[in-house]
Amino acid sequence: MSDKNNGQQSESNDSPDYYFNEQGFMVFTAAYHLKRGYCCKNGCKHCPYGFKKKV
Template sequence: MKKIIPIEDGDFYWTPEGYRCFTAQYLLKREYCCESGCRHCPYGFNEKTKNSKR
């Protein structure tokens, strides 16, 4: 079961289209890459090669 991470200030922002976009701050707290091609992925996931830097 995945752990629940509470949302804090600076963890996300709203895009002009109305979507919640998680920041690198939140993604680092999550401690793993979901391999979904997140905009601010701190793990360096590459959608084309399906590889991450870490």
């Protein structure tokens, strides 16, 4: 199933925007979040803005 893990390539950057984890969920990369330009405050796994969701 490694074909699934390629992720979308951005035009200006060679880093993938996302990948699929072992459970099949799409996980956005830090490169994607930086390209988007703001924090959504959802506690994303690869948040480059340092946001941590309170449990």
